Amino acid sequence: xxxxxxxxxxxxxxxxxxxxxxxxxxxxxxxxxxxxxxxxxxxxxxxxxxxxxxxxxxxxxxxxxxxxxxxxxxxxxxxxxxxxxxxxxxxxxxxxxxxxxxxxxxxxxxxxxxxxxxxxxxxxxxxxxxxxxxxxxxxxxxxxxxxxxxxxxxxxxxxxxxxxxxxxxxxxxxxxxxxxxxxxxxxxxxxxxxxxxxxxxxxxxxxxxxxxxxxxxxxxxxxxxxxxxxxxxxxxxxxxxxxxxxxxxxxxxxxxxxxxxxxxxxxxxxxxxxxxxxxxxxxxxxxxxxxxxxxxxxxxxxxxxxxxxxxxxxxxxxxxxxxxxxxxxxxxxxxxxxxxxxxxxx
Ligand code: NAP
Numbered sequence: 625x626x627x628x629x630x631x632x633x634x635x636x637x638x639x640x641x642x643x644x645x646x647x648x649x650x651x652x653x654x655x656x657x658x659x660x661x662x663x664x665x666x667x668x669x670x671x672x673x674x675x676x677x678x679x680x681x682x683x684x685x686x687x688x689x690x691x692x693x694x695x696x697x698x699x700x701x702x703x704x705x706x707x708x709x710x711x712x713x714x715x716x717x718x719x720x721x722x723x724x725x726x727x728x729x730x731x732x733x734x735x736x737x738x739x740x741x742x743x744x745x746x747x748x749x750x751x752x753x754x755x756x757x758x759x760x761x762x763x764x765x766x767x768x769x770x771x772x773x774x775x776x777x778x779x780x781x782x783x784x785x786x787x788x789x790x791x792x793x794x795x796x797x798x799x800x801x802x803x804x805x806x807x808x809x810x811x812x813x814x815x816x817x818x819x820x821x822x823x824x825x826x827x828x829x830x831x832x833x834x835x836x837x838x839x840x841x842x843x844x845x846x847x848x849x850x851x852x853x854x855x856x857x858x859x860x861x862x863x864x865x866x867x868x869x870x871x872x873x874x875x876x877x878x879x880x881x882x883x884x885x886x887x888x889x890x891x892x893x894x895x896x897x898x899x900x901x902x903x904x905x906x907x908x909x910x911x912x913x914x915x916x917x918x919x920x921x922x923x924x925x926x927x928x929x930x931x932x933x934x935x936x937x938x939x940x941x942x943x944x945x946x947x948x949x950x951x952x953x954x955x956x957x958x959x960x961x962x963x964x965x966x967x968x969x970x
Pocket of ligand 1: 792795813815840862891914937
C-alpha cells in the first residue's frame with residue numbers, strides 16, 4: 625500500500641497517481657488506517673443526477689437498481705455512477721477512529737459525510753430499501769473517511785433523513801448567499817427540487833423586496849409546494865432543455881430584461897443554454913447541477929456571444945452544512961416541506 629495520504633491516495637488502485645475522486649478503482653478492502661474514520665453506513669443519499677440515471681437505466685425496477693448499485697460499488701470500491709461521474713453522501717454511525725484522524729467524534733456518533741460518495745471507500749453487505757421519491761437507499765455496509773473528508777455530526781433537533789437531504793446540497797444555498805446582492809434578479813432552474821427550494825428561499829432573503837426571484841419548475845405538484853413557500857416572485861413552468869422557450873418566458877417575467885444570476889439545479893442533461901441565454905453580459909451563471917457538461921456550457925456560451933461569468937458548483941463552501949441546517953430551522957414552511965418529502969417511511 626502507498627504511504628498514508630491525507631487525501632486518501634493510499635487507497636487508489638487505478639490509475640496510480642490519481643486522487644480518489646478521479647480514480648477508476650479504489651481499495652475498500654484494507655482495514656481502517658491510522659488517519660481514517662470508519663463509519664457503519666445506514667443510508668446512502670444518492671446524487672439526484674446519478675439516481676435519475678440509475679432509475680432510467682433500470683426501468684424503475686428496484687431489484688435491478690439494487691443490483692446496479694451493488695455492481696458499481698463492487699467494481700469501483702465507491703458509489704460513483706460511471707455515466708454521471710457523481711456520487712452523493714451517506715448517513716451512518718462512527719464505528720472506529722484512527723489514532724491520527726483529526727475528527728472530534730467518538731464511536732456511536734451519528735454523522736453525515738460532506739464529501740462525495742464518488743471518492744468515499746464503501747463496502748455494501750446488502751441493500752435494504754430503495755426510496756424512489758427521496759433518492760435515498762437504506763443499506764448495511766461500511767465506509768471510510770479520509771483525514772480531509774469533512775462530515776457533520778447530525779443535530780438532535782432535525783430528523784436524520786431531513787438533515788441528510790439538506791446536507792447533500794448544502795453548497796447550493798450557501799453559494800447563493802454569496803452570489804445574490806440586494807435588488808438582483810435571479811433565475812433558478814429546477815426551482816422546486818431539493819436544492820431548488822433552498823436556493824429560492826435564500827435568494828429571496830438576499831435579493832430583498834427590490835429583487836426578483838424567478839423559479840423554473842417542471843412538475844405542477846412540486847411547483848405548488850414551492851408557491852406555498854412564497855419565495856419566488858414568479859414561477860414559470862417549462863422544460864430546461866428548450867432554451868429559447870425558457871429565454872422568452874424569463875424576459876416576459878423580468879420586465880423584458882435579462883437576469884443578473886441564474887442557478888442551475890436541474891438533474892437532467894442538455895439544460896446548459898437555458899441557464900446561459902437569459903443572463904446579462906455582466907451576470908453570473910452558477911452550475912450546481914451534476915448533469916452539466918463543460919463543453920456544452922463553454923462552447924454554447926461562445927456560440928451566443930455570452931460574456932457571463934460561469935461558475936462550477938463546488939459542493940463545498942466554508943460552513944455550508946451549518947448554514948443550510950440553520951436556513952431550514954429559520955423557515956418552518958421549508959422544514960415542513962423537507963419533512964414531508966424526505967422523512968417518509970415508505
Ligand atoms: P432534485 O431534488 O431531483 O431536483 C431537480 C429538479 O430539476 C426537480 O425539481 C426536477 O423536476 C427538475 N427537472 C427535471 N427535469 C427538468 C426539465 N427538463 N426542465 C426543468 N426542470 C427539470 O435534485 P437536487 O438533489 O436538488 O440536485 C440538483 C442537482 O444538483 C442535480 O444535478 C445534482 O446532481 C446536483 N448536485 C450537485 C452537487 C454539487 O456538489 N455540485 C451536490 C449535490 C447535488 P421533476 O421532479 O419534475 O423531475
